[in-house]
Amino acid sequence: MILARGELYDTGAQDQILQGLEAEIDQTRRTQTLPAETVIRAIGRLRDALADGLFDRQLDALELDGVEQYKRMALLLLSRENIEYKLRVELGADFFKPRRTAPPHGQPSIRTQAMPLGTLLHIAAGNVDGLPAFSLAEGLLTGNVNILKLPQADNGLSLEIIQTLLEIEPALRDFVYVFDTPSSDLAAMQRMAAVADGIVVWGGDAAVAAARRLAPLGARLIEWGHKLGFAYISGYEDEPAELAALAEHIASTRQLLCSSCQTIFLDTARMEDLHAFCDKFLPVLERAVRRHAPTSLGGRAETTLRRYYDTLAQILGGAPEAGMFRGDGCSLTACEDSALALSGLAGNCLVKRLPREQIFSLRRQKGYLQTAGLLCTPERRETLTQLLARCGVTRITRAGNMSAMFSGEAHDGDYPLRRYVRMVDIE
Secondary structure, three states: OEEEOOEEEOHHHHHHHHHOHHHHHHHHHHHOOOOHHHHHHHHHHHHHHHHOOOOHHHHHHOOOOOHHHHHHHHHHHOOHHHHHHHHHHHHOOOOOOOEEOOOOOOOOOOEEEEEEOOEEEEEOOOOOOOHHHHHHHHHHHOOOEEEEEOOOOOOOHHHHHHHHHHHHOHHHHHHEEEEOOOOOOHHHHHHHHHOOOEEEEEEOHHHHHHHHHHOOOOOEEEEEEOOEEEEEEEOOOOHHHHHHHHHHHHHHHOOOOOOOEEEEEEOOOOHHHHHHHHHHHHHHHHHHHHHOOOOOHHHHHHHHHHHHHHHHHHHHHOOOOOOEEEEOOEEEEEOOOOOOOOOOOOOEEEEEEOOHHHHHHHHHHHHHEEEEEEEEOHHHHHHHHHHHHHOOOOEEEOHHHOOOOOOOOOEOOEOHHHHOEEEEEEO
16 A cells, blocks of 8 residues: 555555655645644654554554563653653754854854755665654654655554554645555666655665665665674673573564674683583573563464574584584574674574674674673773774663663664754855
C-alpha cells in the first residue's frame, strides 16, 4: 500500500503518484510550514492512544518477546517531556527563531534563520519494529516533507502508526508520503531520490552503498549504518555483578541491536586467559539465556535454525573446537585474532585478546564502532574511556547498559535533528 497526503492507495498507483510528486511537494513547501509544536502535540496524542491499548492487537500479532518492555520504551520516547528535551539538546532553545548576529571587527550584522533541509527520503531498515515511523517523526519535528520507503520486512505496524498520526493531526498529511516500493525497483527509487534534499538510510553496507548511488548531486546523505558493539574487560569493580549484567545484556537483546555485545575483549595477550574467562563466564551466560529464552513460536524457531546453521558452518568450515565453549543455548568462542566481528548472535559471543596498549587498533574498523561496555577497575576507567573515545567509539557504558536508551543521547556520534536542517544567512 501507498500513503500519500493522508490517503491510502494500492501499489499499482505508484507511477501516477510519483509523476505528480515533485509538483505536490513544491506546493507544500512553497505555501506551508510545520511548527514543531504541532508535531509534538500529535505525537503526544499518539502516545496516549498507545497507552490506552490502541496497538495492542498489532503488537501481539508480531509475537515479540518482551512486548511489554517494548511498549514501555515507546511510551517514554513519545512523551512530550522526552521530545522537548531531545529538541533542546540537539537544536537548542528557539532554534527556528531568526537571530541577528554580532560579528567582531566592525563587520556588518546579518540575520541567520534555521530552515528544514527540505525533503527527506527515508530508506528504512526492518530490524527494529516501528523504526520507519520513528525516522519519519524526526523529519517531521524539523519541518521537512518526508518520503518513507518501507523495508520489505515491514509487518504493517509502521504504516498503521503513521496513519493514526495523520488522523490525529491532519496538518501533517501534506508532509508525509509512504511507499512499499521494493529496493529492486530502481526506477521508482531514483524518482523519489530526485526530489530529495537529503537521503536518510538505515541498514547495512549494501543499503548504504545503494543509497550513495541513488543520491543526486547536492543531496545530503545521512547514513545510519549497522554497527558492532563490544565489551572491554580490564579488571572489575564488582566482578560477579558486572559479569551477570553483561550476560543479562547479551541474553536480553539476543545481540540483534547495533549496541549489542558481539565481541568481548580482554586486556591480555595470553590465550590461556581467554580460556579461563570462558570457563568462568559460560555458566553465568547460561543462566541469563535461560531467563530470556524466546517464548514466541517465531523466536524459538529462529533460535533453533540459528544453532543448526552455526553447527553446519563450523563443520563445513573446519572450525577448531579447541576454542569453542558450548553451553545450554549459548556459546563462547576464544579466537586467535583481535578484530571486532559479528558474533553468531542469540547468546553466542566471541572472546578475543586486546591489550590496552593495542586498543587504538580498533580505529581500523571505525565505520562499525558504536557502543563499548567497559568493565575495569576504578583507577583505569577514565584512561580507558578516553582511549576508546579517541579511537572512534561513540558510546561508552557500563556492562549492563550497552543497549539502554538515554534521553538526549547522540546517535552514532551525531545529533540526527541537526542533520535534517540548514542555516540561511540573510543580509
